Amino acid sequence: MRHAEITVHVNRGSANTLEASVESLETHRDAAVVLRGHERPAHVHCRLDGxxxxxxxxDGPNYYVEPDEVIGVPIAVDADRIDEPQTGELEVVTGYGAESIAIDLTITPGPPSVDVDESLSKPNRPHAASDGDEPSPKPQSPLVDRLGPRLDLETSTVAVVVLAALALAIATATAATVGGPITMVGLAIVAGGLVVALWLLLQ
Known part of the structure; x- marks a missing residue:
């Protein structure tokens, strides 16, 4: 973050003169005094009062400013130590006290810190089953629940009917080819067995 700055022109136009860019400054962060030298060199002293x-x-109050030289004087600010504004003056002196200017300086408390809940930065994850937990079955629609047993029954029934028809056809063809009462009795037994099997399956 950029520091607040106060520019002070040293010996601009004549010797032992000081000109500040502002008359007052209010800040809660570090600041700086920018000393700009002009026609003549000068000793400059900076201090804080109030x-x-x-x-x-x-930290470093004394400076020697050459013509056209620019020197930054840092002002360290610790606004976290205060609960209400603190006022004072920034005094800049040159010519061994012959010329001085005072700039009103107000230090205000820093902005309050915002606590962020760390749980908000973590994505939500689905609950993982433990070693002893069985995985939850996938939900099925009511229609599937109703039709499942019926579909299984109809499939098995169709298979049995097809096999029975095939067996009956083979027995009939054999009886027609061979002929005789024994063959007809065997055909009747096969047909009766198939009828009984279908009746039991449909119960």
Whole structure:
């Protein structure tokens, strides 16, 4: 995130002059003073006053600014330590105290952190059966439940009828070819057995 910046022109137009780009600054994050040198070199001192102790700090306060040189002076801000705004001044001095400017500086509390439930980031997974659990059977429609036994019965019935008809046809052909009372008796026994078998199957 980009820092808030305050630009201070040093010796622009004449010696021992300071011009700030803003009169006040409000921030909850780190800031910086940008010293821009102009016609003449100068010693510049930066300091913080007011209720900013422990909330903001300048680690290196003293700078020597050459003409056309740009120096960034970092201001470290710790907004997490406060619950309400803290106000003070950023003072920039040059010419060994001959010229100074003060910029109102307000440090505000940082934005509240948002706690994210970690379970929301995990995809939902279907319940896996344990080693002792049997897999759940697939649901069937009521129509399949009603027709299943009936279809099985009709299939077996058709198979038996076909086999019976085939056996009866073979017996009839044999009786017609061979002839004789014994053959006719055998044909009658086969036909009777088939009738009994069909009757038992349909019960």
């Amino acid at each position: 209720d900013l102790d422990g909330v903001a700090r300048i």
